[in-house]
Amino acid sequence: xxxxxxxxxxxxxxxxxxxxxxxxxxxxxxxxxxxxxxxxxxxxxxxxxxxxxxxxxxxxxxxxxxxxxxxxxxxxxxxxxxxxxxxxxxxxxxxxxxxxxxxxxxxxxxxxxxxxxxxxxxxxxxxxxxxxxxxxxxxxxxxxxxxxxxxxxxxxxxxxxxxxxxxxxxxxxxxxxxxxxxxxxxxxxxxxxxxxxxxxxxxxxxxxxxxxxxxxxxxxxxxxxxxxxxxxxxxxxxxxxxxxxxxxxxxxxxxxxxxxxxxxxxxxxxxxxxxxxxxxxxxxxxxxxxxxxxxxxxxxxxxxxxxxxxxxxxxxxxxxxxxxxxxxxxxxxxxxxxxxxxxxxxxxxxxxxxxxxxxxxxxxxxxxxxxxxxxxxxxxxxxxxxxxxxxxxxxxxxxxxxxxxxxxxxxxxxxxxxxxxxxxxxxxxxxxxxxxxxxxxxxxxxxxxxxxxxxxxxxxxxxxxxxxxxxxxxxxxxxxxxxxxxxxxxxxxxxxxxxxxxxxxxxxxxxxxxxxxxxxxxxxxxxxxxxxxxxxxxxxxxxxxxxxxxxxxxxxxxxxxxxxxxxxxxxxxxxxxxxxxxxxxxxxxxxxxxxxxxxxxxxxxxxxxxxxxxxxxxxxxxxxxxxxxxxxxxxxxxxxxxxxxxxxxxxxxxxxxxxxxxxxxxxxxxxxxxxxxxxxxxxxxxxxxxxxxxxxxxxxxxxxxxxxxxxxxxxxxxxxxxxxxxxxxxxxxxxxxxxxxxxxxxxxxxxxxxxxxxxxxxxxxxxxxxxxxxxxxxxxxxxxxxxxxxxxxxxxxxxxxxxxxxxxxxxxxxx
Numbered sequence: 127x128x129x130x131x132x133x134x135x136x137x138x139x140x141x142x143x144x145x146x147x148x149x150x151x152x153x154x155x156x157x158x159x160x161x162x163x164x165x166x167x168x169x170x171x172x173x174x175x176x177x178x179x180x181x182x183x184x185x186x187x188x189x190x191x192x193x194x195x196x197x198x199x200x201x202x203x204x205x206x207x208x209x210x211x212x213x214x215x216x217x218x219x220x221x222x223x224x225x226x227x228x229x230x231x232x233x234x235x236x237x238x239x240x241x242x243x244x245x246x247x248x249x250x251x252x253x254x255x256x257x258x259x260x261x262x263x264x265x266x267x268x269x270x271x272x273x274x275x276x277x278x279x280x281x282x283x284x285x286x287x288x289x290x291x292x293x294x295x296x297x298x299x300x301x302x303x304x305x306x307x308x309x310x311x312x313x314x315x316x317x318x319x320x321x322x323x324x325x326x327x328x329x330x331x332x333x334x335x336x337x338x339x340x341x342x343x344x345x346x347x348x349x350x351x352x353x354x355x356x357x358x359x360x361x362x363x364x365x366x367x368x369x370x371x372x373x374x375x376x377x378x379x380x381x382x383x384x385x386x387x388x389x390x391x392x393x394x395x396x397x398x399x400x401x402x403x404x405x406x407x408x409x410x411x412x413x414x415x416x417x418x419x420x421x422x423x424x425x426x427x428x429x430x431x432x433x434x435x436x437x438x439x440x441x442x443x444x445x446x447x448x449x450x451x452x453x454x455x456x457x458x459x460x461x462x463x464x465x466x467x468x469x470x471x472x473x474x475x476x477x478x479x480x481x482x483x484x485x486x487x488x489x490x491x492x493x494x495x496x497x498x499x500x501x502x503x504x505x506x507x508x509x510x511x512x513x514x515x516x517x518x519x520x521x522x523x524x525x526x527x528x529x530x531x532x533x534x535x536x537x538x539x540x541x542x543x544x545x546x547x548x549x550x551x552x553x554x555x556x557x558x559x560x561x562x563x564x565x566x567x568x569x570x571x572x573x574x575x576x577x578x579x580x581x582x583x584x585x586x587x588x589x590x591x592x593x594x595x596x597x598x599x600x601x602x603x604x605x606x607x608x609x610x611x612x613x614x615x616x617x618x619x620x621x622x623x624x625x626x627x628x629x630x631x632x633x634x635x636x637x638x639x640x641x642x643x644x645x646x647x648x649x650x651x652x653x654x655x656x657x658x659x660x661x662x663x664x665x666x667x668x669x670x671x672x673x674x675x676x677x678x679x680x681x682x683x684x685x686x687x688x689x690x691x692x693x694x695x696x697x698x699x700x701x702x703x704x705x706x707x708x709x710x711x712x713x714x715x716x717x718x719x720x721x722x723x724x725x726x727x728x729x730x731x732x733x734x735x736x737x738x739x740x741x742x743x744x745x746x747x748x749x750x751x752x753x754x755x756x757x758x759x760x761x762x763x764x765x766x767x768x769x770x771x772x773x774x775x776x777x778x779x780x781x782x783x784x785x786x787x788x789x790x791x792x793x794x795x796x797x798x799x800x801x802x803x804x805x806x807x808x809x810x811x812x813x814x815x816x817x818x819x820x821x822x823x824x825x826x827x828x829x830x831x832x833x834x835x836x837x838x839x840x841x842x843x844x845x846x847x848x849x850x851x852x853x854x855x856x857x858x859x860x861x862x863x864x865x866x867x868x869x870x871x872x873x874x875x876x877x878x879x880x881x882x883x884x885x886x887x888x889x890x891x892x893x894x895x896x897x898x899x900x901x902x903x904x905x906x907x908x909x910x911x912x913x914x915x916x917x918x919x920x921x922x923x924x925x926x927x928x929x930x931x932x933x934x935x936x937x938x939x940x941x
Contacts, residue, residue, distance in 0.1 A: 495675065
């Protein structure tokens with residue numbers, strides 16, 4: 127008979143494998159019977175030494191556990207896990223579950239040591255015949271060791287090494303586990319080993335540990351498991367994929383019945399109990415544990431919380447360590463979101479802007495006295511793919527998962543108003559504001575001094591012209607009024623106030639860093655791209671009487687043992703402007719909402735509740751805003767075209783309704799009102815602190831007449847009078863070169879102390895006629911739109927400059 131080459135190869139392989147296994151078995155037997163073989167000779171001693179030298183310290187470390195996120199009412203918001211596990215004590219596991227796992231995996235667990243010698247030898251012989259480690263012979267302790275080693279493997283190669291099942295490497299792996307099992311039973315009690323095993327074992331369907339398995343398959347706890355449920359779960363452990371009842375119910379049912387039979391055979395239940403349990407079906411009551419934010423009722427907020435957690439040094443030194451803590455640490459994250467406010471916010475946004483509309487609607491709400499984020503909503507659904515779905519959070523800055531920001535329109539006028547009041551400019555200060563005004567760019571100062579430019583800025587109004595004071599100019603949102611007011615305040619203080627209140631540019635610079643606000647003349651008209659969250663925080667500062675509480679989405683973070691790692695329940699707030707200044711700002715912005723002709727008249731809240739706010743519309747109506755607040759809540763709403771090329775919002779359809787002319791008071795304003803009415807329903811009616819009369823009157827100082835003085839002398843004279851001053855430029859004049867020709871504001875003008883005075887000096891060339899209009903006493907009364915704000919009373923920012931561009935001649939100052 128011919129000999130097949132394949133048979134020869136198989137025989138040789140088996141002989142070599144037997145030889146290798148025999149050597150390893152010698153190691154095993156010598157190690158297990160060390161006292162007996164000690165006198166049998168060198169080979170035995172060497173074998174014993176080899177076994178003893180194998181790795182013994184398991185060092186399991188903490189098990190990966192699921193972290194849970196909760197809203198302000200204590201309801202679960204989301205969960206995060208690398209392995210879905212909730213560790214529980216042995217006393218929190220039903221006795222029938224312990225009986226089931228012992229019956230099928232190691233029925234003599236409490237009677238014997240870490241190794242079943244007889245079973246192990248039988249398994250070795252079986253595995254030799256099969257040519258690989260097919261399993262069998264493992265005690266519960268050995269299985270625990272293997273589970274720990276698998277969980278600690280961090281690369282596919284390490285997992286493969288830990289699970290090696292062929293050749294001598296498979297047997298070496300087995301022997302290493304045996305050695306570790308010996309050490310484990312020296313260090314832990316049987317109960318401790320059983321508890322750890324039940325918590326680390328994989329039960330299929332992304333469920334690790336008995337508690338997660340009970341919740342996943344039966345929507346119950348490990349403590350409440352019944353006999354049939356326990357038998358099913360115990361049967362899954364051997365092959366979690368094959369016996370997963372959601373994958374193969376028939377296989378799972380058969381395996382469950384095997385466990386029931388084994389429980390009866392070992393005396394843990396009676397034959398009758400086993401027979402009755404076998405007659406039941408699987409009885410699954412599935413309960414999935416979502417991983418991440420997609421399934422959350424507030425997905426965008428949830429994602430923001432996750433990102434904020436990754437910035438917290440209390441959770442780890444690096445971002446990677448913090449992410450591991452979130453996914454493995456079993457954290458309890460208590461967030462600030464109010465379910466009622468969130469529901470009101472999402473309903474208000476979704477009613478006005480549909481997920482598939484060509485524009486987006488975005489809203490954020492902050493509680494002024496602690497900085498807690500109470501609501502966050504976008505018109506598009508949170509997710510990864512699909513129509514009307516996005517994971518870009520337009521409500522927040524880019525660094526926290528947002529876009530590049532939305533130009534803020536005239537909502538930035540509030541920071542110029544605050545700077546003017548802080549500098550002592552009275553609220554009744556009157557400025558002539560024609561339909562268009564031509565202002566030298568170099569007449570504006572930043573924190574770095576005067577802007578160097580020879581260009582002219584020519585902002586326009588859409589709200590009429592005439593003479594306005596700080597109240598009426600704000601209520602009507604008059605562009606040319608605020609452009610001139612900004613000349614007086616300078617750009618530094620308004621930008622400093624805004625940034626102190628948490629308002630920074632939403633987009634990152636080329637190095638991925640957060641950017642300060644651009645200090646350019648068009649600052650007051652909304653040249654900076656910002657987020658609704660930062661604007662809600664900025665206005666919340668005024669609601670909190672000038673104190674800014676850093677925004678946060680997290681109130682507390684606790685570890686799996688209940689220790690508090692992060693505590694934001696006692697916020698640290700910083701005073702940005704004096705309380706009296708904030709009170710005066712609040713008084714003016716109340717007029718925007720409550721005084722006839724104000725651009726925010728349509729946002730008056732229900733039941734006469736007092737509110738303050740400001741509209742905002744960018745040039746070309748590419749974005750529209752309303753930012754408003756009460757003492758309890760500050761909410762910012764933006765509706766914008768955020769996709770290039772950005773186009774006007776005019777004439778578009780919003781959730782089925784066409785709106786011919788977009789404005790802050792007609793799209794985001796009603797969203798704001800609807801949300802705030804619902805969110806504040808039942809809350810106390812709290813009023814703002816009345817402004818101090820002295821603050822309203824301000825502190826004014828006449829500008830000294832420095833015409834004809836030299837540059838240095840003029841600056842010193844103005845500084846001694848309480849002003850800041852610098853040279854804005856040169857003009858043709860009959861005066862000698864270097865002498866002061868004029869100031870802005872002019873000599874004798876009553877100006878708030880601390881205001882910035884622009885000096886113009888002579889270049890020595892004879893004066894030439896100029897066609898540039900001079901701003902002086904108005905020649906006609908103010909020209910408004912409808913007195914109820916429905917006509918021309920909307921934001922005066924529809925004829926300015928193109929979003930995203932600097933004005934002609936504007937130079938970006940260094941920061």
